[in-house]
Amino acid sequence: MPADRRPGDEHAEAPDITAVAEELAAPVERVFAEIAVIAQSLTDVVTAVEGRGRRVRAADLGVISPVADGTLTGDGALVGAGVVMNPGYLEDEERYLEWRQLTRDGRPKPLLLDIDPASDDPYDYWEMEWFRVPRDEGRRMVGGPYFDYRGADRFGLTFATPVHSGGRFVGVAGADVPLAELESELLPVLRRLHQRAALVNHENRVVTANTPHYATGARVHHGIGDPPTDVVPIVADLGWSLLLTPAE
Amino acid sequence: MVDNGRVTARTTVFSPLSSGGRTEAVIQRITESVALGLLADGEQLPSETELSAQLGVSTVTLREALASLREQGVVETKRGRNGGSFIRAPGDPTKAVIRARLAAFSVSDLRDAGDELASVSGMAARLASSRASTDNVRRLLTLSERVAAVSGVGERTRADSRFHIEVAVAAASERLTRAEVSLQAELGVLLWLPTSTEQEAREAADQHRAIAMAISREDADLARQLAEQHVERNTHKLIEARIELHGGGTRAR
Known part of the structure; x- marks a missing residue:
């Protein structure tokens, strides 16, 4: 609360920043809760198959599709979901993804991508940060905002969480969320703030802001002091934070 | 999800056309995509129903477009159980x-x-x-x-x-x-x-x-x-x- 405000001055009261931070984190956590169901499904498959003493094959992952479809057809904001396998994990396919995507008429169908490393320009998911970070650092990750024109064909975010079995990295469970969907949830929260506010990702790129001064996707350079910017962690492990600057 | 391990349709190719769907627009979208290698030689197109839904055009419009693409040799249609429409990317142009x-x-x-x-x-x-x-x-x-x-x-x-x-x-x-x-x-x-x-x-x-x-x-x-x-x-x-x-x-x- 600004120092010049007195108790009793409720109408002009700045909203409780802790509450705002929680509300901004909520949609992110909700997407990860959906992904957790898919991750569990992958863990179950791996445990069952390897328990029978053989390696997992691509066909074993078929049971994940209905689970992924369930996350897409709910009232959530997900337009794509599934699992993406660590190269070399499956017995029969070097690289593989079991990924479902909503068509524009709202039905889930498989997302088909060219993932053959020998081809002209493969969809090299093994190089993408939403796959690399869970693999290399064992933690969940949100890639973007970016226009995934070779894949989901949307401007949005890719959420991913690592799946391990017996200490080995199996792959990620993940989901695509269009930025427009997330924005419609986040903006009303940001609108309550009396300052210029931008929710930024780990690269300090704008996810959503309550002012045109921060363009979606643009990197924000916030130096110390001028203008004074407060940085409030929103989802600390993802590196998402809220930048607050006094309005002019 | 992958027919033979080889795959691939780039979804951007099949996203809805902006203003109404016309035969020429479908032809152009597919021809462009082949020229830029977004659709590769031998790649199978989605079924007519799926493709028309994805492009946002009627099946009649799509069929007209496919017929024209077949005439130009850009698309080949095979009948039977493993049938469908396939991309025929031309070799390097002279x-x-x-x-x-x-x-x-x-x-x-x-x-x-x-x-x-x-x-x-x-x-x-x-x-x-x-x-x-x-x-x-x-x-x-x-x-x-x-x-x-x-x-x-x-x-x-x-x-x-x-x-x-x-x-x-x-x-x-x-x-x-x-x-x-x-x-x-x-x-x-x-x-x-x-x-x-x-x-x-x-x-x-x-x-x-x-x-x-x-x-x-x-x-x-x-x-x-x-x-x-x-x-x-x-x-x-x-x-x-x-x-x-x-x-x-x-x-x-």
């Missing part, structure tokens, strides 16, 4: 074919298309300087070199176009990306000839690299300027080639 495509443009058409490409590419480069993610920059630097690393008309054309499309992707702009794809399909396919030299490919790669470096250094003005100059040089080359198609006379530079 110089005569590329010159015939070029002849379809007037000099003023080329100037006009070049202006549009310069504005889209310049703006994309400027915006990419403040919006590119680390992933985008990595991919831009990789793609910038590719035009000099490959050989043959088809591969060079695709490598060149991919770089420019990626700049628009790095600008985090869906519309600029679609505009760049469409312009690359129109103009990009005129740029490389079987007679193009290693030296020319090297120059293109150097220019791509300079643009990618300016973007990675967040130098928006320089990135824009370099991208515009790059397009202007290419347009200049195309106009020069177009003028020469008239034969006779001497070369006036």
Whole structure:
């Protein structure tokens, strides 16, 4: 609360920043809760198959599709979901993804991508940060905002969480969320703030802001002091934070 | 999900067409995508029902478009259990074919298309300087070199176009990306000839690299300027080639 405000001055009261931070984190956590169901499904498959003493094959992952479809057809904001396998994990396919995507008429169908490393320009998911970070650092990750024109064909975010079995990295469970969907949830929260506010990702790129001064996707350079910017962690492990600057 | 491990449909190809769906628009979208290698030789198209839903056109319109694409030899339809429509990507075009495509443009058409490409590419480069993610920059630097690393008309054309499309992707702009794809399909396919030299490919790669470096250094003005100059040089080359198609006379530079 600004120092010049007195108790009793409720109408002009700045909203409780802790509450705002929680509300901004909520949609992110909700997407990860959906992904957790898919991750569990992958863990179950791996445990069952390897328990029978053989390696997992691509066909074993078929049971994940209905689970992924369930996350897409709910009232959530997900337009794509599934699992993406660590190269070399499956017995029969070097690289593989079991990924479902909503068509524009709202039905889930498989997302088909060219993932053959020998081809002209493969969809090299093994190089993408939403796959690399869970693999290399064992933690969940949100890639973007970016226009995934070779894949989901949307401007949005890719959420991913690592799946391990017996200490080995199996792959990620993940989901695509269009930025427009997330924005419609986040903006009303940001609108309550009396300052210029931008929710930024780990690269300090704008996810959503309550002012045109921060363009979606643009990197924000916030130096110390001028203008004074407060940085409030929103989802600390993802590196998402809220930048607050006094309005002019 | 993958028929034979080989796969692939690039979904951007099948996203809804902007204003109403017309046969010509479907034909153009598929022809463009084949020219840029977004659809590969032998790739199976989704079923008619799925494809018409994805493109947002009626099945009647789609069938008309497919019939025309079959006539042009771009699509082949096989009957039976493993039937469907498949892409038949033409081999590398000959110089005569590329010159015939070029002849379809007037000099003023080329100037006009070049202006549009310069504005889209310049703006994309400027915006990419403040919006590119680390992933985008990595991919831009990789793609910038590719035009000099490959050989043959088809591969060079695709490598060149991919770089420019990626700049628009790095600008985090869906519309600029679609505009760049469409312009690359129109103009990009005129740029490389079987007679193009290693030296020319090297120059293109150097220019791509300079643009990618300016973007990675967040130098928006320089990135824009370099991208515009790059397009202007290419347009200049195309106009020069177009003028020469008239034969006779001497070369006036």
